[in-house]
Amino acid sequence: MFSMELALQEEQSERAASLLRRAREAVWSGRGLTDRLLAFARQQPGRVEVCAVDGVLEDIEILSRPALSGEVALRLLPEEPQLQVRCDPGQLQNALLNLVLNARDEIRGAGRAGTITLGARAVGDDLVELSVGDDGEGMSDEVRRRAADPFFTTRRGHGGTGLGLAMVYGFVQQSGGDMRIYSVPGQGTTVRLTLPRVAGTPGLTVADSWADIPVGAGETVLLVEDEPDLLDLTRGLLQRLGYGVVTAPTAQAAWALIEAGQAYDLLLTDVFMPGGLSGLDLAERVAARDPARPVILMSGFALHPDMGAAGPRFRHLQKPCTPHVLARTLREALETR
Template identity: 40%
Template sequence: MAECSNGQSRRFGYAGSVAGDDAGAGTDAGRDCAPPQHALLAAIVRSSHDAIVSMTLDGVVTSWNRSAEELFGYPAAEMIGRHVGVLWPENRGTEQDAVIASVRVGKRVERYRTWRLRRDGTAIEVGITPSPITDDSGAVVGIAAVCRSVSERERAQARYRGLLEEAPDAIVGINANGVIVICNAATERTFGYRRDDLIGQPVELLVPEAARELHIRHRAEYMAHPQLRPLAGHSQLTARRADGTLFPVDISLSWVETDDGVLAAAAVRDVTERLEAEAERDRLKAQAERQRLEGRLQQAQRLESLGQLAGGVAHDFNNLLAVIVNYAAFVSEEIEMAAVADPDRWHSVARDMQQIQRATERGIGLTHQLLAFGRREVVRPRVLSLNAVVSDVKELLIRSIGEHVQLLTELSTGLWPVKADPGQIEQVLVNLAVNARDAMLGGGILTIGTRNMIVGNEAGLPAGRYVAIRVEDTGTGMPREVIGRAFEPFFTTKPKGEGTGLGLATVYGIVRQAGGDVQIASEPGVGTTFTVLLPATDEAPAELEAPVVVGIPSGGGETVLVVEDEPAIREVARRILRRGGYEVLMTESPLDALDVARAHDGRIHLLMTDVVMPKMLGKDVAERVRALRPDVKVIFMSGYARPVLASSGTLEPGVTLLEKPFSEAELLQTVRQVLDGC
């Protein structure tokens, strides 16, 4: 019996079976012959709070302690000699066979978690640590397993460890001394270190060398007063990989009290891709903005070139129109007198002259539009209220758009004043209203509104206060490609012969010349909104004087010196002035005018000079004549005076300009006003 007992001891390392108090404990002789250390070991196994089970290499149970009885519900007598597989769920057999096979060949198996079946059929989660049982020669003769039920706390900790491992950000746990005590799989991927190489190392290993000394101070300050710091996102931080490369990171910090003191957790996010994406987004945004600005610049350059062309054409064209309009007027007078004696003969001729005069008026209008589009027209700005301009032109707009279009106005109170030419603003409103009317052939609503706006650096405008005029229609709308060309001169979507293509181009030129901008918002089938922005002024609006209607004023024999290089214009001016009761001195060149000014015996009351002439400009002629005759008054005539008299678009103070083409009434009224000092 002693031999048997000792053999049992050699095979399993302790008394053959241990359970309850006595069950399967062996014979007294067995205990008497057992060495004292074996008895002690048996007592430890018997009293352990962990379930301890031993089995043969084939999985037959050879010992079963009290805790195993409590954990699995089987008494020792029922389990000893039975295969341990009775505890295995159906889906765990392969797993357990692999564990037994590993232990059988002496491999170390770490504690693992699995499920077991109790005697009543319920499943429990357990943690098992298997180990081999060897004999005196070291051969594996059995298997011992320590089992413990997995508590809710352990399951929670396991879940936390799982979450830690699954986290996309690198998470590093640091103790009060700055030593890394825990890290996750993302830390290995992010920094290129093995986990075992990081545990126990100072966290400064992950910090660029140049910043380590500063980092130590910041770390000590944080550990002294820890607090939650979320991902910054706005501060540029840098980390260091195992290969020495640096990369940008966002870092959040949290902390927890443990038995070993404060543990800080740093979540480190590699933001290289994010910063590259942001840089690419900024690059694309800058590229789009650059292309937008280049497009606007190209459009501005194209319009500037066309404006210069318009100015050059206008100078000569207006001279021609001045001749046509006035000679047509002279002929009409003769026809009217002849028609008194023979109406049948001259009635049709009078109608023909009316057609000539209408065509001339259209030519004058086109010339003005060209100059306005090209920002070459001389403007006479004054401080005004856009509400007043809208109210004044409302009746004209109603007549222009027809009965099938309803006109609504939405005028804001407290509107800031602007400085602009009221006639030009009226032209802007008329052009936009007519454009809207043509987009609502079946009827619709046209709304004109005003409001104050604070504008940033938008649409090429300086930041500041602006007043907006909104002209909105419910018409057909415009596709994107039409919007892009809407302000181009002579571009029109109307049938041939129904539009000049200068309406919106004129609007653009007038508004830009006034220091503002025009914006278009349109959608096919919905309608179009034009928004005109004009800079506000701090000046107070001027009081408007009621216009005085008078007939054509006549002269009182005053002497007028006319300087004009175009013979036809000279003759027109001579005839009109003499018919109006003035003495006329005619010269065709600036030098001749100076000679006349020196040689004329009587007084010269007025100098009328063309602005652009060969050898000398009109304003130089005026200065030299005034040097000879200081009391002479001056009227400038021009079809395109801006480059000389109004380089900024506005006439210089004290300058009177008679724009070509002028009528007889316009010339005589201007002369009378200047001579009378009005």
Template identity: 35%
Template sequence: MHRSASTVRHAASRATALTRQLLAFSRRQALNPTVLNPNRAVTDVEQLLPRLLGEDIRVVLALAPDVGNIRVDPDQLNQVLMNLAVNARDAMPNGGTLRFTTTNVTLDDTTVLEHAAMRAGAYVAVTVSDTGVGMDETTKAQVFEPFFTTKDTAKGTGLGLSTVYGIVTQSGGHIEVDSAPGRGSTFTFYLPRTEAAEDLAPPVRGPETPTYGTETILVVEDDGDLRQVLQEGLEALGHVVVTACNGTEALQVCREAAFDVVVTDVVMPEMNGRELSERLTVLYPELKTLYMSGYTDDIIGPRGVLESGLELLRKPFTVEELARKIWEVLHARETLSRQLEIDTRKELIVVRPVEQVAYRNIVDSATSVLRHPLYDASFSVLIDLRGVRLGLGPREVEALIAALETSDLKPPSRVAVLVDSPRETALVLLYKQRVTFHATQVFSTEEAAHEWLGQCM
């Protein structure tokens, strides 16, 4: 059933707004600060809360009309407000009142002593209070510690308030909590006030690419709220979306259905996004992968998703930005395939990649060669890797061989590889030692490679 265009736009817009607020943040994430008014941020978040809180919780805003501006990353500020709202919701299982307050605060050398770790100066104080169950002193002392939680493991990771603390601190602010059993909780965070005018410049957009589509997408995300929002937003744009909460579930889902692309978080428990993609590529060589993450390079780099040729979308993003990136991933021409030459007269296939080539490129290029209408398994293949760095390791070499072995496509019987660096030579020799379905030789000159190929014919 097709939804009307207005319904699609409305759902996409709502999901886009929700996504911007619900994306998970790390305390080590890079900041993108801008000057904004906190009242605007609170008002924006308040519009999203009915869906998040339910009907039993009343939201009250008490915003000072003269409150000053602050310099902060707007997405991270929204994340702070959302996390505090979720914490309040969980503290009021039978309903209650959630109150947001903003006010200007100036601390002098005397009053600053009442606030540990703060300096004298002009601040904006934002208070989020609830009428929930409250906390005892022991809980209060640990409330900002990572992985500390009083909730069931199915309901919380213990990172929500730790993330709040990290964002506020990294933004040059300070946060305090006042609570007692049966009296609710009040969180107040202070951010430095600035005299600069609010930055209302519209975001700069790149070239437009289609957002509406009909592709079948698997979204792998361990955050339940975000997973639901991404599914709703992409479905509103016409896509067919299936979700999985971790790598194990994603592997099972892929055995039951076919997908055009997998959109996966990078940092997940048990199996990270790169490991999932490698396993899926062995089973389904043509399946595309788009990674998404809100972590900085020092966190995701060791997981192998920063290599050239891999597609990564940085959080925070909107559903429309995600849809455009999916379109680019599905329709981009791969570097390797652009360097493909097939000479049917000489029965020779030549592949000349450039610069750095990642595992995903190699698998996609090999698939495109084997499916090319001019391809014949009796042809010889020459791969010129001179001046090229392979974004591979021994595990990827093994996975590449497994992908070719399990494919329904017949690989060529002989492959000559030109290399000019010790590292790439070692990787190709490893491939040669392990592969059994064709003869492979390594050469340093094109003349020697052609001579060997000619003798094999």
């Protein structure tokens, strides 16, 4: 992804730039899928962050179109601008897509054409409500009361597992929200999710311009990464952002540099590395030697439970991250030391 970001800044044809942008989006989607799989397998906790609701709804519209046949229409209600929620964006996307597909099946079960309605609105100052409604066959009161129970399904012989709504309910509960189901037999069903609202202007996204990126002021970053290609790419990105860079291929090599008196302003290190000394071990040594030194840990497993109580002491970057997220994290760490 870093390679594509850097290549996009070079002169090239519009077609080449378009292909690079598509590849970049594919990498970002792959990260989201991996996050969801790891979270579902309980090998990695949910990635909680602030996400813009309008972007999530646009993604759902794109993702669900191929699964909807001609007799099922999808309609997005106008939502209030700049709504943001705090949750795992991948799990939110998965939950809404699950609800859309459930609504599709309800319409098909009614044996007629129908419409799925997807919308969002603010509820007071603290909540955002996202709704997925259909005009399908609806539910009886008994089915509605049991709809979120694990393994309860009315479509046992048609691919139903009874886990879809249970997982949606679990997600909103873990996110500090709630789920309500409203249904009338013969008239359809609406599922409403409420999630914590975040005030302010939506943050940077994967497609933001480099013109908005915060740059360095010549500070030196000690970069520790055991993968040679990624080390080289990250060094190039940091230099482009205005930083001096000193590199080390292992935590041991980085500590040797520090012991020898290497000057640096911030430590940016991968967490899991070979050789018996991890990035977290290195960070702990640096913190013991110089508590005010900014440290950023980066890893595909940066939020892994094995990091224990030490985790909150250091800033984290979860791979892959955009150059904007990297640049912003660097500035925050350097300016608040």
